[in-house]
Amino acid sequence: NAGVMQNPRHLVRRRGQEARLRCSPMKGHSHVYWYRQLPEEGLKFMVYLQKENIIDESGMPKERFSAEFPKEGPSILRIQQVVRGDSAAYFCASSPAQLGFNEKLFFGSGTQLSVL
């Protein structure tokens, strides 16, 4: 049973370009969460999605960032006009249902974004 799959593992972009990060949740999971981690920092929540719906985007920057989780295909985190401050590890996590007492998050390997 494959885990959470993220690609690419490493992504290099120049300032002003677009970055697209992909996440396929574990089989049977329909809830996806995106987190960002800066060096020596904890994981910062960005957005929570279910299929075709954004449930909570309170952690997303207001500009340049967007996320989707279409009916078919992976979840996409899109960063337009990247700046150096966007350089970070971006982790995707999935769960089979809303986080409750017994639901847990399982993380993918992350995408390391480097902006030159």
Added chain:
Amino acid sequence: QKEVEQNSGPLSVPEGAIASLNCTYSDRGSQSFFWYRQYSGKSPELIMFIYSNGDKEDGRFTAQLNKASQYVSLLIRDSQPSDSATYLCAVKEGGSQGNLIFGKGTKLSVKP
């Protein structure tokens, strides 16, 4: 602002000793608490979760929760060099759609 606080460390313990990792949280409505282990350059890996006051044991790991004090801890018995990693405390926000709020992590170093 809901917060999860951890000492950043590094916490250094000798091999075979007990490592004690602590975490406090601000949201009294929090219901579930998680410990993740993260090796350098790798993704977080769930090692324990707890939602009832008291202790929960799993092998060499014991999670302890005190909701009145808003405090959760992780004990690692018989620490091994392979336990050297950053340990992230995570708290599920109160409410049906709450997500996980993470602390910055405590770096643990187990010396042979």
